[in-house]
Amino acid sequence: xxxxxxxxxxxxxxxxxxxxxxxxxxxxxxxxxxxxxxxxxxxxxxxxxxxxxxxxxxxxxxxxxxxxxxxxxxxxxxxxxxxxxxxxxxxxxxxxxxxxxxxxxxxxxxxxxxxxxxxxxxxxxxxxxxxxxxxxxxxxxxxxxxxxxxxxxxxxxxxxxxxxxxxxxxxxxxxxxxxxxxxxxxxxxxxxxxxxxxxxxxxxxxxxxxxxxxxxxxxxxxxxxxxxxxxxxxxxxxxxxxxxxxxxxxxxxxxxxxxxxxxxxxxxxxxxxxxxxxxxxxxxxxxxxxxxxxxxxxxxxxxxxxxxxxxxxxxxxxxxxxxxxxxxxxxxxxxxxxxxxxxxxxxxxxxxxxxxxxxxxxxxxxxxxxxxxxxxxxxxxxxxxxxxxxxxxxxxxxxxxxxxxxxxxxxxxxxxxxxxxxxxxxxxxxxxxxxxxxxxxxxxxxxxxxxxxxxxxxxxxxxxxxxxxxxxxxx
Amino acid sequence: xxxxxxxxxxxxxxxxxxxxxxxxxxxxxxxxxxxxxxxxxxxxxxxxxxxxxxxxxxxxxxxxxxxxxxxxxxxxxxxxxxxxxxxxxxxxxxxxxxxxxxxxxxxxxxxxxxxxxxxxxxxxxxxxxxxxxxxxxxxxxxxxxxxxxxxxxxxxxxxxxxxxxxxxxxxxx
Amino acid sequence: xxxxxxxxxxxxxxxxxxxxxxxxxxxxxxxxxxxxxxxxxxxxxxxxxxxxxxxxxxxxxxxxxxxxxxxxxxxxxxxxxxxxxxxxxxxxxxxxxxxx
Numbered sequence: 001x002x003x004x005x006x007x008x009x010x011x012x013x014x015x016x017x018x019x020x021x022x023x024x025x026x027x028x029x030x031x032x033x034x035x036x037x038x039x040x041x042x043x044x045x046x047x048x049x050x051x052x053x054x055x056x057x058x059x060x061x062x063x064x065x066x067x068x069x070x071x072x073x074x075x076x077x078x079x080x081x082x083x084x085x086x087x088x089x090x091x092x093x094x095x096x097x098x099x100x101x102x103x104x105x106x107x108x109x110x111x112x113x114x115x116x117x118x119x120x121x122x123x124x125x126x127x128x129x130x131x132x133x134x135x136x137x138x139x140x141x142x143x144x145x146x147x148x149x150x151x152x153x154x155x156x157x158x159x160x161x162x163x164x165x166x167x168x169x170x171x172x173x174x175x176x177x178x179x180x181x182x183x184x185x186x187x188x189x190x191x192x193x194x195x196x197x198x199x200x201x202x203x204x205x206x207x208x209x210x211x212x213x214x215x216x217x218x219x220x221x222x223x224x225x226x227x228x229x230x231x232x233x234x235x236x237x238x239x240x241x242x243x244x245x246x247x248x249x250x251x252x253x254x255x256x257x258x259x260x261x262x263x264x265x266x267x268x269x270x271x272x273x274x275x276x277x278x279x280x281x282x283x284x285x286x287x288x289x290x291x292x293x294x295x296x297x298x299x300x301x302x303x304x305x306x307x308x309x310x311x312x313x314x315x316x317x318x319x320x321x322x323x324x325x326x327x328x329x330x331x332x333x334x335x336x337x338x339x340x341x342x343x344x345x346x347x348x349x350x351x352x353x354x355x356x357x358x359x360x361x362x363x364x365x366x367x368x369x370x371x372x373x374x375x376x377x378x379x380x381x382x383x384x385x386x387x388x389x390x391x392x393x394x395x396x397x398x399x400x401x402x403x404x405x406x407x408x409x410x411x412x413x414x415x416x417x418x419x420x421x422x423x424x425x426x427x428x429x430x431x432x433x434x435x436x437x438x439x440x441x442x443x444x445x446x447x448x449x450x451x452x453x454x455x456x457x458x459x460x461x462x463x464x465x466x467x468x469x470x471x472x473x474x475x
Numbered sequence: 476x477x478x479x480x481x482x483x484x485x486x487x488x489x490x491x492x493x494x495x496x497x498x499x500x501x502x503x504x505x506x507x508x509x510x511x512x513x514x515x516x517x518x519x520x521x522x523x524x525x526x527x528x529x530x531x532x533x534x535x536x537x538x539x540x541x542x543x544x545x546x547x548x549x550x551x552x553x554x555x556x557x558x559x560x561x562x563x564x565x566x567x568x569x570x571x572x573x574x575x576x577x578x579x580x581x582x583x584x585x586x587x588x589x590x591x592x593x594x595x596x597x598x599x600x601x602x603x604x605x606x607x608x609x610x611x612x613x614x615x616x617x618x619x620x621x622x623x624x625x626x627x628x629x630x631x632x633x634x635x636x637x638x639x640x641x642x643x644x645x646x647x648x
Numbered sequence: 649x650x651x652x653x654x655x656x657x658x659x660x661x662x663x664x665x666x667x668x669x670x671x672x673x674x675x676x677x678x679x680x681x682x683x684x685x686x687x688x689x690x691x692x693x694x695x696x697x698x699x700x701x702x703x704x705x706x707x708x709x710x711x712x713x714x715x716x717x718x719x720x721x722x723x724x725x726x727x728x729x730x731x732x733x734x735x736x737x738x739x740x741x742x743x744x745x746x747x748x
Contacts, residue, residue: 013615020622027629103633110633113626120619128709132616135716136623139723143630146727150638152745155731158634160746162724163679167670169720170686173713174663177690180706181697231746357746481654488658492665495681496673508681511662515688522655522699527710534714539684539721546725547677550732565672572664580656599699599707608708620715627719631726 015056015079016116022048023112030105041105045112046090053083077327078122078254081334085247086115088342088454092239095349095448107147111243114140118251122258127176127212130255134172134219138165141248145236153357157235164218164228172215178208209263213256220252220307223280230288233300238356241296242345245303250334253310257330260318274315275412281308282419289426293360295348298426299341302385305419306337309400312412316403329399336392336465340384343377343458346451350374351443359443361430366438370445373452375434377459384462386427387420392465481521487514493569497562501547505540512536524599655696662689676728676738680721687717 010017025048026041033041056079089111097104117136124130142165146158182205218225233241285305292298310333317326351359368375384393397420404413491511495504512535519528598604609617662685669682691713698706732738 020618023622024625027625103636106629106633110626110629113622116622117619120615128613128705128712129616129619131709132619132623132712132716135720136619136626139623139716139720140626140630142727143626143634143723146634146730149634149727149730150734152731152734155727155734156743156746158727159676159731159743162727163670163676163683166680166683166720166724167667167686170663170666170683170690173687173690174693176709177693177697180694180709181700235746485658489661489665492662492685495678495685496665496669501677504678504681508685511685512688515658515662515692518655518658518692519695522695524695524699524707524710527695527707527714530711530714534718535684535688539718542721542725543677543681546729549729550677550738561672565668568668569665572668573661576660576664577657580660598702598704599695604704605707605711608704609711613705613708616712620712623716624719627723630723634723634730635726 013120014059015052015083016119018048018052018055019083019112019116019119022052023109023116026105026109026112030109038105042090042094042108045105045108046087048112049083049087049090049115053080053087056080056083077331078251079119081250081331081338082115082118082122082247085243085250085338085342086111088338088458089239089243089247091450091454092242092342092346092349094450095446096237096239098448099446103147107144110140110143114144114243115247118247122251122254124255127179131173131176135169137248137251138169138219141165141240141244144240144243145232147240148237151357153235154237155235157232160228160235161232164225168215168218168225171211171218175208175211175213175215178204178211180208182208212259216252216256216259217277220249220256220310221304222277222307222311223284223304226281226284226304226307229304230292230297230300233303234294234296234357238296238345238349241299242342245299245345246334246338246341249303249307249310250338253307253314253334254330257314257317257326260314261323265318265321271315271318274311274318275409278308278311278315279412279415281305281311282415283308286419286422286426290422292426293362294357295359295361295363295430296356298361298430299344299348302423302427303341305423306385308419309333309397309416312404312409312416313400315412316400316407316409319407319409320403326403329396329403332392332399332468333396336384336396336462339458339462339465340381340391340393343381343455343462344385346455346458347374347378350447350451351445361433362439363443364430364433365436367434367445369438371447373456374445374447377455378434379431380459380462382427382431386424388424390463390466392462395466395469477521480517484514484517484521487511488518489514489573493566496565496569501550502544505543505547508543509536509540512540522599526602526605527599655699656693659689659692659696662686662692665689674740676731676740679740680724680728684717684721687713 022045026045029044030038030041090108093104093107093111097107114137117133117140121130121133121137124133138161142158142161145161146155148154182202214225218228221229233244236244282305285301285303285308289298289301289305292301310330313326313330313333317323320326348356348359351363364378367378380391384391387394387397389395397416401413401416404410404416487510489511491507491509491514494507495511498504498507512531516528516531516536519525519531666682666685666687666689669685670679673679673682691710694706694713695710698704698710728738735743
């Protein structure tokens with residue numbers, strides 16, 4: 001075989017290469033660096049993430065349309081999002097590990113590899129790369145979920161996620177095997193997305209797609225595969241929970257939408273099935289959260305509901321086929337979701353107790369007297385998640401509703417509005433607890449100097465982020 | 476001869492799989508999984524994918540199962556405590572699944588583009604093809620798997636280390 | 649049976665067996681072994697299609713799946729061992745730290 005004819009295009013994965021080099025450097029240095037200098041490894045990790053972000057934004061190599069002989073696409077807008085999530089989780093990790101935790105630098109190395117895997121997962125154009133990156137992400141995630149390995153909560157969360165992701169990964173894989181077996185093209189192109197639209201007539205392909213969709217629905221925690229979410233969110237360390245809730249879900253959603261775009265018009269039956277799934281997800285997520293008092297479980301249910309809203313957006317896109325506006329709307333929504341969720345998890349992380357797994361809403365009583373910044377952030381971001389104007393969350397939901405209206409999905413719009421109204425109830429219950437009188441049994445807060453400025457910045461962004469819309473829709 | 480081998484390996488594969496979910500005791504299930512893996516390797520031999528078959532035996536049966544046995548030995552060979560009715564139900568479900576798969580599989584695969592049995596050796600038979608493919612076209616997933624293994628190693632060591640009390644003077648991070 | 653079906657049938661049966669084990673068994677180690685069976689079944693299906701089309705991509709994919717499955721087993725067993733050390737049981741009946 002003529003090896004000189006293969007074009008690798010390593011320039012295109014410069015961001016991922018920077019991330020990989022950073023994590024390898026952290027692991028290697030952690031072995032040789034003396035104990036006192038360990039905290040510089042966190043700084044190195046953060047610098048590596050920042051470097052990757054800069055490379056992503058400023059380095060635009062020229063290349064062909066598809067890279068690595070068709071394995072990756074050029075569109076890498078998810079990278080900036082994922083790296084931002086990783087940086088926020090790192091900041092949270094500083095506060096989390098200062099409360100008592102081990103192996104901070106190795107945690108950072110695994111987090112960076114997870115981010116790299118997520119970026120490649122979303123960028124992939126070929127199911128083989130998608131599967132390998134998917135497994136990389138899930139492996140890193142259940143390693144991180146079990147990181148607090150002296151507490152049974154964290155270990156149980158890790159084991160639950162392990163079993164669930166094992167089953168879903170195997171299902172995803174069988175789906176890929178069937179898609180491969182449909183025989184749409186030859187050799188490496190067999191699994192390329194570009195060839196999918198030709199395959200909808202073959203039953204093997206359709207079964208494969210159903211299985212792949214099942215595997216992906218596990219990842220984004222949609223009904224009927226959502227039952228792992230509250231438990232795993234509760235048990236995992238707080239920075240990992242935030243990463244789960246934002247980055248992992250966003251990666252799953254964007255990959256699912258890319259596959260739906262590649263499939264072309266799918267017909268009424270598939271859209272009906274997706275609509276039912278989206279409706280059930282919204283209902284289960286919102287109604288399940290109403291009775292929750294545990295803070296992290298409540299965020300778990302809230303993330304299930306948000307997966308439902310994003311599924312509504314994907315279905316609307318499948319009907320309207322307006323890809324560019326869809327990408328704008330979905331990125332707007334997930335950035336708004338990221339700002340709000342991360343700020344709330346910053347607040348969650350600043351309570352005492354090494355393990356936040358039993359933190360409940362009643363621990364927040366009297367917060368308004370103890371710390372004004374934390375209360376302010378909590379109120380603003382919970383309002384954003386509930387969809388109260390003028391926060392970014394409101395405009396995100398409005399965009400989804402506009403899409404749904406244009407696609408004439410009135411039932412789904414109704415369910416979404418119903419879900420939002422229900423969500424106002426439980427978010428406001430949380431907010432109200434912050435203004436209640438304390439009863440003396442709450443946990444102490446430990447405001448962390450590394451988290452406060454970022455939290456304030458995230459809250460301000462939540463309020464003003466909607467200004468981006470003016471730029472695009474100014475009359 | 477080939478038909479006999481096919482039925483033998485198929486039986487090993489399926490009965491081993493059934494044994495994993497029906498048998499009591501860890502070592503029994505691990506051994507039946509070993510039989511199943513050897514059956515799968517045999518089936519791969521029949522498909523002329525010799526390299527993958529040997530890898531299967533050495534990685535799956537040789538490493539993965541040994542790891543399982545190690546862990547099982549650490550925990551003590553306890554029984555599952557599942558009653559006989561549940562096992563019969565599982566067996567019945569298994570037979571039903573077998574009928575389903577046997578019924579639907581031929582319908583699914585009819586009409587697939589197929590070149591028929593190839594004249595010479597299959598392209599999967601030679602190890603050289605794997606090497607060429609891995610280093611030319613599939614370089615990117617190869618590198619990702621390398622980093623995945625790094626993350627797995629770091630994770631295993633971080634999780635399995637004893638969790639010592641954090642000493643203030645000795646900032647063991 | 650002949651042709652493609654003869655290798656697809658054991659693959660799908662292995663997958664179904666593993667799925668049943670993962671859904672219905674109570675013991676973490678057995679569940680984990682069932683997950684490995686599922687991966688094995690999917691691998692065999694992939695290889696069956698690859699040998700039918702005489703195509704290399706399937707073989708290389710099986711290579712990757714083997715690696716990933718081995719890494720997953722290593723990490724999974726580490727977590728299960730640690731869980732056993734902390735909780736002294738590997739039965740899912742006894743795991744109720746998380747939950748309402």
